[in-house]
Amino acid sequence: MSGDEPKLMRFDPAAGAYVPNGPAQSHGSVYPQAEPEARSQPGEPRTQRIQAGPAMQQRPVRPSPPVRAAPPERLPVPPRTGPAPSRGTRPMPPVGRPFVQQPQVQRLPAPRPPLPAYAPASAGGAGSPSAARSGRDGGSARAPREGGPWPEFLASTFGWFDLFLYGTLTALVFPSVFFPFAEDLVLATAMTYLVPFLVRPVGGLFFGHIGDVRGRRYATALALAILAVATMLMALVPSYSTIGIAAPVIVLLLRMVQMAAIGGLSVGASVNAAERAPARFRGMWSALSQSGLAAGSAAASAAVLVPTVILPEGIFAEWVWRAVVLLGAGLSVVLALVLPRIVDESPVFRDRRSIADRADFGAGFAGIFDSGWRGVLYGAGLRFGESVFLFFLLGFALVFAGPGWSETRWVLLFAAVLHCGFIIGAGAASDRIGRRPVLAAGIGLSVVWALVAFPVLLSGSLTAFTLVIVVGSLGHAMMWGPAAAFIGEYFPSRSRFSGTSLVVNVVPVVAGSLVPFVMEWVEPDWGAWTYSNQFWLLSASIVLALAVSGVAVLLAPETRGIDLADVDAHDRERQVANRVPSRQVVGYTQSGEPITGPGSSATNGMAIAALVLGIIGGVWAIPIGHIALSQIRRTGESGRGMAIAGLVLGYVSLVGLIVGLITFLVIIGSVR
Numbered sequence: 001m002s003g004d005e006p007k008l009m010r011f012d013p014a015a016g017a018y019v020p021n022g023p024a025q026s027h028g029s030v031y032p033q034a035e036p037e038a039r040s041q042p043g044e045p046r047t048q049r050i051q052a053g054p055a056m057q058q059r060p061v062r063p064s065p066p067v068r069a070a071p072p073e074r075l076p077v078p079p080r081t082g083p084a085p086s087r088g089t090r091p092m093p094p095v096g097r098p099f100v101q102q103p104q105v106q107r108l109p110a111p112r113p114p115l116p117a118y119a120p121a122s123a124g125g126a127g128s129p130s131a132a133r134s135g136r137d138g139g140s141a142r143a144p145r146e147g148g149p150w151p152e153f154l155a156s157t158f159g160w161f162d163l164f165l166y167g168t169l170t171a172l173v174f175p176s177v178f179f180p181f182a183e184d185l186v187l188a189t190a191m192t193y194l195v196p197f198l199v200r201p202v203g204g205l206f207f208g209h210i211g212d213v214r215g216r217r218y219a220t221a222l223a224l225a226i227l228a229v230a231t232m233l234m235a236l237v238p239s240y241s242t243i244g245i246a247a248p249v250i251v252l253l254l255r256m257v258q259m260a261a262i263g264g265l266s267v268g269a270s271v272n273a274a275e276r277a278p279a280r281f282r283g284m285w286s287a288l289s290q291s292g293l294a295a296g297s298a299a300a301s302a303a304v305l306v307p308t309v310i311l312p313e314g315i316f317a318e319w320v321w322r323a324v325v326l327l328g329a330g331l332s333v334v335l336a337l338v339l340p341r342i343v344d345e346s347p348v349f350r351d352r353r354s355i356a357d358r359a360d361f362g363a364g365f366a367g368i369f370d371s372g373w374r375g376v377l378y379g380a381g382l383r384f385g386e387s388v389f390l391f392f393l394l395g396f397a398l399v400f401a402g403p404g405w406s407e408t409r410w411v412l413l414f415a416a417v418l419h420c421g422f423i424i425g426a427g428a429a430s431d432r433i434g435r436r437p438v439l440a441a442g443i444g445l446s447v448v449w450a451l452v453a454f455p456v457l458l459s460g461s462l463t464a465f466t467l468v469i470v471v472g473s474l475g476h477a478m479m480w481g482p483a484a485a486f487i488g489e490y491f492p493s494r495s496r497f498s499g500t501s502l503v504v505n506v507v508p509v510v511a512g513s514l515v516p517f518v519m520e521w522v523e524p525d526w527g528a529w530t531y532s533n534q535f536w537l538l539s540a541s542i543v544l545a546l547a548v549s550g551v552a553v554l555l556a557p558e559t560r561g562i563d564l565a566d567v568d569a570h571d572r573e574r575q576v577a578n579r580v581p582s583r584q585v586v587g588y589t590q591s592g593e594p595i596t597g598p599g600s601s602a603t604n605g606m607a608i609a610a611l612v613l614g615i616i617g618g619v620w621a622i623p624i625g626h627i628a629l630s631q632i633r634r635t636g637e638s639g640r641g642m643a644i645a646g647l648v649l650g651y652v653s654l655v656g657l658i659v660g661l662i663t664f665l666v667i668i669g670s671v672r
Contacts, residue, residue: 148285149273149276149277149285149286149288149289150288151339151342151343152220152269152270152272152273152288152289152343153269153273153288153289153291153292153295154292154335155220155221155224155265155269155292155335155336155339156265156266156269156270156289156290156291156292156293156295156296157292157295157296157299158224158228158292158296158328158331158332158335159223159224159227159261159262159265159266159269159292159296159332160262160266160292160293160295160296160297160300161295161296161299161300161303161328161332162227162228162231162258162296162328162329162332163227163258163259163262163296164296164297164299164300164301165231165300165303165304165324165325165328166231166234166255166258167300168300168301168304169304169321169325172304172308172317173316173317173321174251176317177239177240177247177317178237178239178240178247178248178251179240179248180240180241197259197508197509198509198619198657199256199259199260199619200259200260200262200263200505200508200509201263201505201506201509201620202260202263202619202620202622202623203223203259203260203261203262203263203264203505204260204263204264204267204501204502204504204505204506205263205498205501205502205505205620205623205624205627206260206264206622206623206626207219207222207223207261207263207264207265207267207268207497207501208264208267208497208498208499208500208501208502209497209498209623209626209627209630210222210264211264211267211268211271211497211498211501212494212495212496212497212498213630215345215349216268216271216272216275216345216346216349216497217268217272217339217340217343217344217345218340219264219268219497220264220265220268220269220272220339221336221337221339221340222264222336223261223262223263223264223265223268224261224265224332224335224336224339225332225333225336225337226257226260226261227257227258227261227262227265227332228329228330228332228333228336229329229333230254230255230257230258230261231254231258231325231328231329231332232325232326232329232330232333233254234251234254234255234325235321235322235325235326235329236322237250237251237254245662249662253658263501263504263505264501266292266293266504267497267500267501267504267505268497269289269292270286270289270290270484270488270500271346271484271488271496271497271500272343272345272346273285273286273288273289273484274286274289274484274485274488274489275346275347275348275349275488275493275496275564276344276346276347279561279562279563280431280561281431282431282485282489283427283428283429283430283431283435283481283482283485283560284424284427284428284431285427286427286482286484286485286488287423287424287426287427287428287430287481287482287484287485288424288427289484290423290427290480290481290483290484291419291420291421291423291424291481293423293480294416294417294419294420294422294423294473294477295416295420297412297416297419298413298416298417298419298420301409301412301413301416302413303324303328304316304321304324304409305409305410305413307320307324348493348564348565348568349493351565351568374490374556375487375488375489375490375491375499375500375503376499376502376503377552378486378487378490378552378553378555378556379483379486379487379490379499379500379503379504379507379552380503380506380507380552381548381549381551381552381553382439382479382483382486382487382549382552382553383483383503383504383507383508383511383549384507384510384511384545384548384549385443385446385479385545385546385547385548385549385550386476386479386480386483386549387507387508387511388511388541388542388545388546389446389450389472389475389476389479389542389545389546390476390480391511392450392538392541392542393469393472393473393476407462408465411462411465411466411469412469414466414470415466415469415470415473416473418470418473418474419473419476419477422473422474422477422478422481423477423480423481424481425477425481426438426442426477426478426480426481426482427481427482427485429482430481430482430485430486430560431560434558434560435482435485435486435558435559435560436553436554436556436558438478438481438482439478439479439482439483439486439549439553440550440553440554441478442475442476442477442478442479443479443546443549443550443553445471445474445475445478446472446475446476446479446542446546447542447543447546449468449471449472449475450538450539450542450543450546451539451543453468453471453472454535454538454539455535456468458535479549483504484500485559486556486559487499487500487503487504488500489559489562489564489567490559491567492567492568492570492571493564493567493568494568494571511545603637603638603639603642604628604631604632604637604638604639604643606624606625606627606628606631606643607625607628607632607637607639607640607642607643607646608639608642609624609628609646610624610625610627610628610642610643610645610646610647610650611642611643611645611646611649612646613646613649613650614645614646614647614648614649614650614653615649618650618653619650619653619654619657620650621646621647621649621650621653622647622650622651622654624646624650625643625644625646625647625650626647628642628643628646629643629644629647
């Protein structure tokens with residue numbers, strides 16, 4: 001638009017709007033509207049389309065809206081460095097307003113409840129694994145949901161009941177039913193105790209490995225089922241007068257199965273109870289499982305003595321004993337079936353298995369000596385003296401020094417009931433004053449018993465015999481009650497079952513084999529066994545064995561209140577630091593099985609042990625060889641040939657042992 005052209009519109013301050021150019025008008029002036037004929041034609045300049053004229057219509061002028069100020073420039077949002085805001089924080093301000101960053105308020109978690117007063121200082125501090133777990137497993141403050149150690153107590157009691165029932169019947173019924181040729185009581189005892197006793201370590205090693213790989217309750221239930229089935233079959237074996245020499249052979253083979261099963265049952269029950277127990281009750285819980293030894297002995301004595309007294313003479317030996325055995329074995333089978341349903345796996349075992357890789361966790365015996373060798377030494381020393389003392393107490397003292405059979409059986413029943421209570425009390429005392437003081441007191445009391453008991457037994461008085469048996473039971477209970485917790489607390493979860501089984505089952509074989517030699521050396525004529533001036537040799541033998549236990553207890557550190565999670569944490573650190581390269585997973589099959597590549601070139605230690613045991617003629621090479629093969633498959637180590645060679649030699653030794661036993665029985669039967 002050129003400057004010569006008149007302005008058609010002007011701004012009227014009074015109206016506050018633009019009005020047609022002309023004389024000033026008052027507020028409320030109108031916009032001019034051209035007549036239809038005055039409209040410009042298409043193609044004409046836009047400035048000529050609207051023309052003012054008298055014919056223009058008028059309309060009110062709407063005031064223009066106030067001019068809004070330009071919004072200020074928004075500040076840049078700084079990057080967020082803290083944690084994401086929690087739910088419920090203030091929303092962002094709307095667009096167009098100045099942004100002011102609000103301070104972020106971090107919500108702190110609720111404080112944890114304080115630790116219980118009974119948690120020991122050694123159970124772990126703020127940064128310990130036990131504190132991180134908030135006390136959920138062995139050594140925890142929270143009691144497990146299973147409701148106590150009663151399932152393990154029942155399993156141990158039924159297992160020892162089946163075992164002691166055989167021993168009680170050996171003295172009263174079996175000599176006339178299966179061993180009529182073994183008139184000598186010592187010969188019958190040797191055939192029914194010493195020979196099968198050699199098989200107990202084999203079963204202990206076998207079930208120990210299963211318990212460390214598959215689970216404690218699985219191994220315990222399996223051992224109880226095998227023991228119960230063997231006992232049930234024993235009640236169905238015909239007598240010697242029916243099938244001849246085959247009767248004692250079958251009975252002894254079933255007895256060997258019993259001893260192999262009890263090696264896993266007794267350890268599995270105590271280990272699972274100790275791992276499930278809170279730290280302040282671990283000694284009592286494991287001692288309650290250990291008391292199944294005395295409870296089973298008392299139940300077996302009552303199951304035999306009560307029918308013998310009530311029924312007419314001779315009926316019990318004919319068929320009643322078979323009914324008693326079938327009833328006890330049947331209850332054991334039922335308990336073995338329901339045991340996995342009434343008791344859960346120990347939490348410390350589940351936690352360790354969940355964080356450990358399969359090659360390292362299923363080590364079993366491979367993890368005994370690299371992390372739990374102290375438990376082997378201290379436990380073996382403790383068990384040596386305790387086993388020798390027990391054999392002298394319940395074996396030879398009863399057979400050669402007690403009064404008549406009927407009276408001594410009632411005394412044994414009374415002493416077994418007291419023994420059960422003594423064991424539980426000793427375990428509870430070890431939770432309050434420590435394992436070592438209770439063990440040391442038991443060793444000291446047993447030494448006094450060894451020096452006084454044999455002269456007292458010479459009197460032949462029933463009162464003196466009862467006093468000797470009761471005091472001896474108290475001394476043994478103070479060593480046996482805390483033993484399970486004392487030994488198990490030195491081993492990590494990955495090898496606790498195997499390590500405890502090695503100590504509990506192997507050491508009694510060594511100690512038990514020495515007792516008959518001592519008795520033969522002291523007095524060769526067992527039938528006319530007297531003490532005369534040689535009783536001090538027996539006392540010296542017991543004191544010497546107890547001295548070994550005393551040294552082990554003095555050297556062992558106190559383990560009361562230790563957290564089993566801390567034991568596993570230290571073992572895990574040591575395991576990572578000294579890791580042996582294992583097979584690397586290079587893929588997976590369609591079923592999910594890992595495909596492993598080449599592993600370590602190191603030689604498996606269990607394979608070497610299996611070969612050595614096989615060469616010296618030991619049946620112990622059988623479980624060790626199978627364990628070695630299992631380890632080699634997981635870790636890729638060498639030594640498969642040595643493990644197989646040890647297995648072959650072990651099975652040859654087992655067959656030779658069975659053939660020799662059968663030959664011995666045939667010769668004795670033909671001579672008698």
